[in-house]
Amino acid sequence: MxxxxxxxxxxxxxxxxxxxxxxxxxxxxxxxRETSTHSPIEKKAPDVSLISMSGKPVRLSSFEGRPLWLNFFATWCTPCKAEMPDVEKQYRRLHKRGLVVLGIDQQETAALVADFSRRFDLSFPRVIDAGKAAEAYGVHAIPTSVFIDRAGIVRAVHIGALSSAQMDAELAKIMGTTGSS
Structure with a gap:
């Protein structure tokens, strides 16, 4: 037996x-793997059209000339919630120096994203992705952060929630500074 x-x-x-x-x-x-097989690092950032919270189209190319941080998230994502206060702090600290933070929600409704934004007191722009931006940037997990310099070149892609120190390091690269300020 x-x-x-x-x-x-x-x-x-x-x-x-x-x-x-x-x-x-x-x-x-x-x-x-920590990066997608379609990794866009050191390449021109793909231009994708997304939908703003007010329903208007937003093209990523419209931000060229400014450092851009794409933060792919979802309202139900626990690591996304954990990093969101620090994302907001970084935006408030650097937006007057030209930084654009674009929160890219993954296929949820504007009402859900608006509620999430109120709960976290988010002031940076949020858009809704029907999947095209995630596909173009090789995003298969959230949160994923994509850091794009002023020339429109992807400088880093991070999968998972970032610490404040990691945010500082990546932002310094795309802002053209050597340290946090």
Whole structure:
């Protein structure tokens, strides 16, 4: 009986492992990489049209000439919520020096994003992505931050919530400074 039980347990373990492997392949999740295979780093930022909270189109190319931080998020995302107060602080600190922070919500309604924005007292612009921006920038997980310099070149892509120190370092690069100020 113990050999039979061991065989059943081994069979169940194999079944679970194959199920997990299948789900990872099916959802195109790659847990071992930090950047997408379509990484836009050191390339011209893709120009995508998004929808503003007021329903108007917003083209990413309209921000060229200014340092741009794209923050891909969703209202239900716990790590997104965790980093949002620091994103707002950075925006308030640097927007008068030209920084544009663009919160790019992933396929939710304007009402949900507006409620989220009120809860976190967000003053930077937010837009809604139907999936085109996420596809163009190779975003497969949120939060993802894309840092674009004044020349429109993607300088960094970070997957996951950023610490204040990480934000400072990336913003210094695209702002053309060597440290936080």
């Amino acid at each position: 113990s050999k039979r039980f061991s065989g059943v347990v081994a069979g169940l373990i194999v079944l679970v492992l194959f199920t997990i492997a299948g789900l990872l392949l099916w959802t195109d999740v790659n847990v071992f």
